[in-house]
Amino acid sequence: MKIRVAVLIGGRGSNMDALLAAARDPAYPAEIVLVLSNNPAASGLATATAAGVPILAIDHRPYKGDRAAHEVAIDAALRAVGVEVVCLAGYMRVLTPFLVGAWAGRILNIHPSLLPAYPGLHTHRRALEAGETQHGCTVHLVTQGVDEGPILAQAVVPVLPDDTEATLAACVLIQEHRLYPAALADFARALRRPLP
Numbered sequence: 001m002k003i004r005v006a007v008l009i010g011g012r013g014s015n016m017d018a019l020l021a022a023a024r025d026p027a028y029p030a031e032i033v034l035v036l037s038n039n040p041a042a043s044g045l046a047t048a049t050a051a052g053v054p055i056l057a058i059d060h061r062p063y064k065g066d067r068a069a070h071e072v073a074i075d076a077a078l079r080a081v082g083v084e085v086v087c088l089a090g091y092m093r094v095l096t097p098f099l100v101g102a103w104a105g106r107i108l109n110i111h112p113s114l115l116p117a118y119p120g121l122h123t124h125r126r127a128l129e130a131g132e133t134q135h136g137c138t139v140h141l142v143t144q145g146v147d148e149g150p151i152l153a154q155a156v157v158p159v160l161p162d163d164t165e166a167t168l169a170a171c172v173l174i175q176e177h178r179l180y181p182a183a184l185a186d187f188a189r190a191l192r193r194p195l196p
C-alpha cells in the first residue's frame with residue numbers, strides 16, 4: 001500500500017511537480033492524493049490539475065486572521081481523503097500549534113538552505129553575503145519552531161565565485177527537485193515498515 005500524501009503549495013509548485021513526477025513510478029512508495037493551497041491563484045494548482053491530481057484551494061483571507069480556523073478547514077480536507085503524510089512545498093504560511101500537533105511527525109518541509117543555517121527567507125542572498133562556499137537544501141520534519149524540525153535529508157551545492165542570488169537559487173532548486181522525492185520515498189518506506 002502506498003502512503004497517501006497531500007502537498008501544500010503557495011505558488012509555482014515546482015517541488016510539487018517533482019513529487020508528482022516521482023510518484024508516477026509504480027514502484028514509488030507514496031501517491032499524491034491532493035494538492036492544496038491557501039492561494040487560489042497558485043499556478044501550481046493548474047499544473048496539478050493538468051497532471052490529473054485533485055486540487056483544493058482554501059483561501060485564508062475569508063478567515064480574517066483566524067489562523068486556527070483556517071487550519072481546521074485544511075485538517076478536515078486532509079482527513080476527508082485519507083491523507084497520511086503532508087508535504088509542504090513552498091507553502092508560505094507558518095503553521096499554528098493546531099496543525100503541527102494534529103500531524104506531528106507526519107509533516108515534511110523543504111527549505112532552501114543547509115539547516116540549521118539560514119532558516120527563514122532570502123536564504124540564497126544571505127548565504128552569498130556571508131561568503132559561504134557551500135549552500136544547499138534540507139528536507140525536515142515540521143515542528144513548531146520555523147525551519148527547526150529534525151533533518152531528514154540534505155543536498156549540498158558549491159557556491160561559485162560568480163554566483164548571483166538567481167544562479168544560486170536555480171542551482172539549489174535543481175537539487176530540491178531531486179532531494180524531496182528521495183526523502184519522501186525514504187520516509188514513506190519507513191512508515192510502512194512493520195514494527196519488529
Ligand code: GRF
Nearest residue numbers: 012013014015090110111112
Ligand atoms: C522552494 O525553494 C522551497 O525550498 C521553498 O519555497 C520554494 C518553493 O518553490 N520552501 P516551488 O513552489 O516548489 O517551485
